[in-house]
Amino acid sequence: MVTIHDVAKAAGVSISTVSYALSGKRSISATTRTRIDRAIADLDYRPHAAARMLAGARTNILALSAPLRQDGHLPTHMRFVSAVVAASRAHDYDVLLLATDDEVSGIRRVGSSSLVDGVVMMGVATGDERLPIVRDLALPAAFIGVPGDVDDIACVDLDFAAAAREAVDRIADLGHRVVGMIGHPPSYLERQTGFIERFDQALEREAAAKGVRIVRRWAGLERGAGRSAVDELLAEAPQLTAVLFHCNEPVVEEAERRLLELGVDVPGQVSLFAAAASYDPSRLEIPLSGITLPLEDMCRRAVEAVFAAVDGRPAPDVTLLEPRFEDRGSLIPAP
Amino acid sequence: MVTIHDVAKAAGVSISTVSYALSGKRSISATTRTRIDRAIADLDYRPHAAARMLAGARTNILALSAPLRQDGHLPTHMRFVSAVVAASRAHDYDVLLLATDDEVSGIRRVGSSSLVDGVVMMGVATGDERLPIVRDLALPAAFIGVPGDVDDIACVDLDFAAAAREAVDRIADLGHRVVGMIGHPPSYLERQTGFIERFDQALEREAAAKGVRIVRRWAGLERGAGRSAVDELLAEAPQLTAVLFHCNEPVVEEAERRLLELGVDVPGQVSLFAAAASYDPSRLEIPLSGITLPLEDMCRRAVEAVFAAVDGRPAPDVTLLEPRFEDRGSLIPAP
DNA sequence: CGGCATCGTCGAAGCGCTTCGATAGCTTCG
DNA sequence: CGAAGCTATCGAAGCGCTTCGACGATGCCG
Incomplete structure (x- = not known):
């Protein structure tokens, strides 16, 4: 050597x-x-990396705590992981992946042994159990998501409330008055991911303000959930002229297929809108207009917030990214 | 501290x-x-981790080189990553994830700076460019896949030839004589992943030996590929009584859907068989009998081969895992 | 009962690097 | 022209740990 x-x-x-x-x-x-x-x-x-770590102040390694729930969407999960790796490498940092039942305990392990300079956390829930750990260790950290009231640790997320408002506004402004909505499965809500509540509350308020009636359904993960959500929406509100999706890709795919199967003219009869899509809505059978989750941007900012904390620079507390609407032709004026 | x-x-x-x-x-x-x-x-x-690495011989960190191709299947990719992490943690090792254009150069970086004790490599292709790198560095390594003729570095894979033989045997023994097959997209072949060739050669030979005619199609990644593959198979060989899948999940889903749409009775008229499925064939619309890729087992063995090399123990060169058939009712005797 | 393993513990060297303080040689300017 | 200030370099300390060799204290055997 x-x-x-x-x-x-x-x-x-x-x-x-x-x-x-x-x-x-x-x-x-x-x-x-x-x-x-x-x-x-x-x-x-x-x-020699270890010699450098020992003598110097930092390790040039970041931990990524990536809990994968039973009901998690693998492709989205993988995209987040990739984006965090890319963002870290751009700063010459490597990423240590904490997963498979080690996303929580691993933080303590690698943090207290000074293996990493900081940690980025995915899959954040309200009252996240990792919050006290990083506080306790005084480990530079950032959440992708918002774990409730936090003012000492950086959080990055899409501004889901703004996304809901933007969705309602765009839909309402095109003359739609009855709108179906297919949301995330109940298990997501129970887990208190937070973003669903933020989205739903803003949605309700904005819909009331705009005089739009929203009929809601939640689609689980079982096969056929998207399909029956569509059927139920159409049964309950046959006069609807738009459907708003806030759910995972498989549900959207099924829903689109069901609409085509029923001979519904999209967007002629029914407009479609994807809110905070964690997938690529341009590659669906019917490409969807809407708001895409700014996944890369979220990861980049989270990683940079950790670096700021590592360097002792002030890191922004809660960063809510502005929703950006993209038109792919699935949303048009109400018939 | x-x-x-x-x-x-x-x-x-x-x-x-x-x-x-x-x-x-x-x-x-x-x-x-x-x-x-x-x-x-x-x-x-x-x-202190760094002090330990410096004074001791090892870092207790493994690198995972996980190249994600344009046409790669994200969920499968994520499953491999998770399985490697799980296997490593079982030995008290952490995993450094090399991805996003750093899967190759990163090996040299982390290997030559002694950041990791070894490396596990996914997405292996014949003549893999990572082979000379790990040789050059004398870095303990293992491939998940077989990069051609290798006798100095551990490789772990499903025995694809045996899988092909088993598939043909089971299908033929049930009286099927004309069998459709839907394979991986041509881009996979061009990349020389190796396993497709091994599968196809054995398939051809065994089919000839058993007197089975195989009609082949390759399904790309574009929407509708699985659907048209089915249509083409049925057009070319209307008398087929079984279809063998050796492709990714989205293709299988489309193909199943198309068969149902066409009113084909599965398995009454047409039996289905999933060969080396990298997904869970029990969760499909029509659960498939067949051979599942022993993904966890592959990862575990790869990780253990690296540890063996790290410890100076002899590591097996090429480990080909025996295919295991599982019956889910989609394969029955020919009508 | 003396010599010899064995056991449990210690001190010190050293892993490869970073960083502090010191210093020699220049330049600059009142 | 001498003090002051730079610039470029060096030696040494030290980061926190592992491990080697040494050594006193036991226990055991002939």
């Missing part, structure tokens, strides 16, 4: 000079720098 | 004694051990 000593010897300087040349924390003459660079290249020197 | 010195002082022993008590590498008297345990508990001591 080639160490900093070998480089120093080859370049004819002391190891501290090599170290400073590497970190740039003190000025180095051009000639010395050249000799050191050559030595490093010749020997193919790579600093 | 509480260090081993603090524990030693609190217990009234030297730090080496504490270290030996922790590692169990030398005997410690019962009384001393008790005092040390108490001190550790009182102070809530956690060994």
